[in-house]
Amino acid sequence: MRSHYCGDVNESLVGQTVTVAGWMHRRRDHGGVIFIDLRDREGLVQVVCNPEDAESFAVAEKVRSEFVLQIEGEVKPRPAGSENTDLRSGKIELIAKRVEILNSSETPPFPLNEQAEVNEDIRLRHRYIDLRRPEMLQKLRFRSMITRQLRQYLDAKGFLDIETPILTKATPEGARDYLVPSRTHQGEFFALPQSPQLFKQLLMVAGMDRYYQVVRCFRDEDLRADRQPEFTQLDIETSFVEEEELMNLMEEMIRDLFANVLEQALPKPFPRMSYAEAMDRFGSDKPDLRIPLELVEVSDLMKAVDFKVFSGPASDERGRVAALRVPGGNELSRKEIDDYTKYVGIYGAKGLAYIKINDISAGREGLQSPILKFLPDDVVEAILQRTGAQTGDLVFFGADKATIVNEALGALRVKLGHDLNMVEHGWKPLWVVEFPMFEWDDKTQRWYALHHPFTAPRVEDESLLETDPGRCLSRAYDMVLNGTELGGGSMRIHKTELQQKVFRMLGISDEEAAEKFGFLLQALKYGCPPHGGLAFGLDRLAMLMTGSASIRDVMAFPKTQSAACLLTDAPGAVSDEQLKELNIRLRKLPGAEA
């Protein structure tokens, strides 16, 4: 139906007759001549319909925005001075010989030929039009290139692309599982996988050696933080390796990706940072290293001050007092500081103390702060010295449980970085390593796995598992890029006894473990090789690489934050007949009382 894509018609074709097909992007009538910009996936071409060619001209007069046209015409150079250097086809135009309307179009719900902010709900409802915008098309195209590049790398390294089930085992505690009632096994349910973790481990037991899969995963949870009920992982697992080899391979893959797809160089090697250091310096296990602000530990200085807000957390084993110097922050207004105080409140911080440095050479006189009166000279001096504060700076303080201080100042650090235009350009990847195995939860009074229960402890820490679990570090690693966790993984437990020990630590009884993970424990008994792997969030990677604001922008048909598809109107009602066949019924009818 065409000899060339619109965007591919260029000066090399001058004098030839070509056929193009696409959408009527823009039309201008000028001096009795109709100019049509015809658009397809590859770009635009300008078509000239002269009144002398009565038949084509008559058709051209009828076309409206987004009509689908097939046009045959001769390629001619544009008249001198009318070239468009923004277009690949900008040096030529097509003199129409035949214009055919392949399909008409109603006026689209939002214009495609101008830059306009369109409400996202409308875009999602008419996604097939939204995706026509060159920006969106390029994002999906780019995503396709990313996946291809990653696959090529892994294929070349001997990884096998193996598919794992989507209809998997439901477990009584899988609170975030999507469930699927079984028709053949009435009263029983499948679950959609949150990840193929156990299947990929079983593939290692099976001797596949190197596995990958670009795989859909599902999580039924609050979608606040730009999450989607279904998302895509690049899932990887290997046998007979240790973390060093795997991490090197993985960062090479990502470097290759950026080099080939973006033509941008990432550092070699990626810097590494322990979890402890990341929390100390950035209050986060996924620090954005583009932001030149750091938390500074001042707990030791605050133990003895006569200010409970500081001395309390400073003296508490689980407390922390930290400072965050903001260069030039002196210029922040009262209102701005109030807003930041509210902001850290989201993370549980009860306040946000600060010192403004008006004149560093003037001693206490040069400082301005509601809390200054509580701090003796030597403490003030030590703070200034340790933070490196200069005239014009401001120093924020966080004092609370360490988890709260880290979350609050960590988030504040990022916000300040953006608000004050301090974010450096470029890509700042790093590996975060030496995660703790467990996290204590005060509310439920038990340990939780920081990664997942299949993560191996460091060999030298195995003895801490039972004696001092909080200090037991794991063989987990996260790849972080510009403050986003790109991927994470670990070396796995490959022996039954150790796996059982970890389950028990997590409050999973042997009985419960057998019911939920019996097949894994069984598999570990039959010659499981040492293995490890990781998973990358493909949506997030594509979002970062395309500079998108949301993962919704790199998905063809995303769902809204309430997990609905505005385009197809899913989820929807089903007939009682269908539910009957599945042996389920609704507890409460829509609109009815309980």
Next chain:
Amino acid sequence: MRSHYCGDVNESLVGQTVTVAGWMHRRRDHGGVIFIDLRDREGLVQVVCNPEDAESFAVAEKVRSEFVLQIEGEVKPRPAGSENTDLRSGKIELIAKRVEILNSSETPPFPLNEQAEVNEDIRLRHRYIDLRRPEMLQKLRFRSMITRQLRQYLDAKGFLDIETPILTKATPEGARDYLVPSRTHQGEFFALPQSPQLFKQLLMVAGMDRYYQVVRCFRDEDLRADRQPEFTQLDIETSFVEEEELMNLMEEMIRDLFANVLEQALPKPFPRMSYAEAMDRFGSDKPDLRIPLELVEVSDLMKAVDFKVFSGPASDERGRVAALRVPGGNELSRKEIDDYTKYVGIYGAKGLAYIKINDISAGREGLQSPILKFLPDDVVEAILQRTGAQTGDLVFFGADKATIVNEALGALRVKLGHDLNMVEHGWKPLWVVEFPMFEWDDKTQRWYALHHPFTAPRVEDESLLETDPGRCLSRAYDMVLNGTELGGGSMRIHKTELQQKVFRMLGISDEEAAEKFGFLLQALKYGCPPHGGLAFGLDRLAMLMTGSASIRDVMAFPKTQSAACLLTDAPGAVSDEQLKELNIRLRKLPGAEA
């Protein structure tokens, strides 16, 4: 952990020290020396543990089948006469310097180091061991190569790999849909897609131009015929093409695949056959052309015979009488013919008449048949001539509704081909084209779409849609290989009015169409390009190419015929708490009365 894969250690490494890791496949103690065959993904290597190396020897004495070992050793040529030409590593052996047990193994539930028929349930329950068998490993590896090759072809042709949702719209009539209750929209359900058909059409409306996806699809139905609740499609759609171009592209893709992966040549071009011809000659729309048997139309001969069983169907517009000549079939025993009669009974045939040709030159005397008495001489002669029957042959007859005759004789043809060793070697692909748009169902007294309701009618047949739907042919095409449908597709309807007309033909009211397919009808209004595509069954393709007996053999973790996973024991029970959150409850508790 290793310098080489076991299978990769060969004579080029003689004199070097290598480290390998893998599973203890076989152990022999011979003349005080322990021989270990160590196995990994790439093959076996023979390791020699000499008693002089006391430490290694002591470890080697402890190892049992399927222990996971790391072995360092020196590569030496095998003693003359002890080479094994079946192994890539068969010219060398590894003299162990260090043997380390990385993990032990219980005795596996079935042996891996010998050819043994193992019950499939046991294989599935311990799939991680079953997949260690080199045969299974190779199948998965091969499947990985197939997908890669297909992707490479499509990538090179400018197809974009775009992901579509798994949580999609449930429709009140989706009887085969797996349903997923929504937590956020209580009382509503998602459905898992039977195919991404509508999404890929929307991608064409969006101007993606060329789309593909290797995508999981779901169908909740009887699994008798080697089907799986979840299966994988290579899904393809293109804009601005017509069937000729697309079919050429697709058969080139498949030819490329066979050439690159199997090093086998498929014919160029694939032969094409109309649906009508395929039914006439083979009683099937996916004829296995390797079998040199054909149905022969004899309805016209039977109209006037004094035998209701034949004359009835022969005179009925929807009836058919067909003959199937079996060369050498004269030797079939009474018992065998009875068995075939039972076999065609499965397909609804009420009997299986036949004539044995004992001596073609002897006229009626040379024939043997219970129905001979009903057939006048000229009819008998015409039958013999038309079927080309020879001495020693047998001719079967089918007489019934055409659908029953086709199904029964079509299946009999295939069975005879296999039973009598008539199946030719090699690959016999073909395209079946010119399908009818609709099929009439007597029971429900309505038309059904032979492909799906989005298939376009032939342009020249559009007017038949309302006047004579049974004669209206579609723009659908199926690719068939050795009697298996590899893929199928069509040019789609790209105009709203035509789509609505087809919906109405199928008994879908405008209201129902708006509810179920409103978003598609809407999308067609906004400049939908002419488009078409197809989908290949990847599991089936991999099964054919690996010569497997079932698609279960080319899936890592298949389900049983009752849609259960024996490995993980899915589906399973969930807590009432979980159901409560989803606003559903079981109608009937397991074991309880209704």
